[in-house]
Amino acid sequence: MKNNARLRKTLALSALALSFGVCGIANAQQTTLKAVTDPSFVPFEMMDQDTGKMVGFDMDILQEVADRAGFDVDLKTMDFNGIIPAVQTGNVDLAIAGITITDERQKIVDFSDPYYDxxxxxxxxxxxxxxxxxxxxxxxxxxxxxxxxxxxxxxxxxxxxxxxxxxxxxxxxxxxxxxxxxxxxxxxxxxxxxxxxxxxxxxxxxxxxxxxQQYGIALAKDSDWVEPVNKALAAMHQDGSYDEIYEKWFGKAPDAK
Known part of the structure; x- marks a missing residue:
């Protein structure tokens, strides 16, 4: 089952690379985006006391998106109240912290497609x-x-x-x-x-x-990375990678109403 998921992921990554063009991917892979999260929203993001690294559902989603979209992540932490302003002012490129997509927030930042219901x-x-x-x-x-x-x-x-x-x-x-x-x-x-x-x-x-409610990845207004992030999320749903991450942290997904 996992081997099949890995194969689907490989094929999806190949298709994603073609959709951007070889040159676009090569340039994107050299880019490091400044990202920020809230260190206390368990189990979406939390500090692993043994390794000193941030772990959680959001962290797995972010790493998978970054791998597929072709950027590296320079991750920092801050209190949740400062996250949207940090993206709005351009101090960071993106934020992931269980951020609910709202009309008010969409006036000052761009959001990815919803990644968590x-x-x-x-x-x-x-x-x-x-x-x-x-x-x-x-x-x-x-x-x-x-x-x-x-x-x-x-x-x-x-x-x-x-x-x-x-x-x-x-x-x-x-x-x-x-x-x-x-x-x-x-x-x-x-x-x-x-x-x-x-x-x-x-x-x-x-x-x-x-x-x-729905959570999204917040990006700077008019960011060029909105489309690559959305394509990465779509590919993760298609090849089963998203489901694997979800089940790791939350178990069986909710039934449809």
């Missing part, structure tokens, strides 16, 4: 009968105090379910593992990462995304 998602124990939001009626549900997931549950289910808000994500995951709730409903990246790490083999994410 975020939203809210259900987490249950393996083998649970719960598959969708409708199945949560009459169930005990854990979520986080003050979160959009709590508001969404109250709007959708009201008194039809026992909704318990917890002060932290660790608390609601412990409640699920201990049988105090039947499901957890929270941000898709967070529950997906828990399912792939501490909860692996015991819990799973189910159903579609709710209240969806």
């Amino acid at each position: 975020s939203g809210l998602r259900i987490l249950v124990k393996d083998g649970s009968e719960v598959k969708t939001l409708d199945d949560l009626a009459g169930k005990r549900i854990g979520t986080k105090i003050g979160s959009t997931s709590y508001d969404f549950l109250k709007q959708q289910l009201g008194d039809k379910a026992e909704i318990t808000p917890y002060p932290g994500s660790a608390d609601m995951y412990m409640a699920l593992m201990g049988g105090n709730v039947d499901a957890v409903f929270y941000d898709a990246p967070n529950v997906g990462y828990f399912a792939q790490t501490k909860g692996k083999g015991r819990v799973e994410t189910v159903g579609p995304l709710y209240e969806g």
Whole structure:
């Protein structure tokens, strides 16, 4: 299976090179783009304490895009609040940090095509009968105090379910593992990462995304790299490389609604 994915990737890279022309790729490969990320958005980007390097879903996506589009990456970190201004002013060439594509942000930076669909998602124990939001009626549900997931549950289910808000994500995951709730409903990246790490083999994410948002790679306005980045992302979806990266960090992709 992986060999087939590698073959598809090789063919896709060859096609991408032809689409740019030999000269264009040769020049692009000599380019180093200044990139920035937020070091604390787990599991999209985080510091590996053993190596001192940034790792995560976004980091894997960025490296794969860079390899395919033909540029090297000079990666720096900063607080999320400074990321869009850094791209806007040209201090960096691009940013990747779980950045939601919004109309306001699109006025000052360019975005790649969406590379990640975020939203809210259900987490249950393996083998649970719960598959969708409708199945949560009459169930005990854990979520986080003050979160959009709590508001969404109250709007959708009201008194039809026992909704318990917890002060932290660790608390609601412990409640699920201990049988105090039947499901957890929270941000898709967070529950997906828990399912792939501490909860692996015991819990799973189910159903579609709710209240969806999309993440994109932010680039300087009118950047020449928007098209190469988009072509790289499209090729990754086509040859299965994107799916491999997604499953590494989040497990099974959400069902379509």
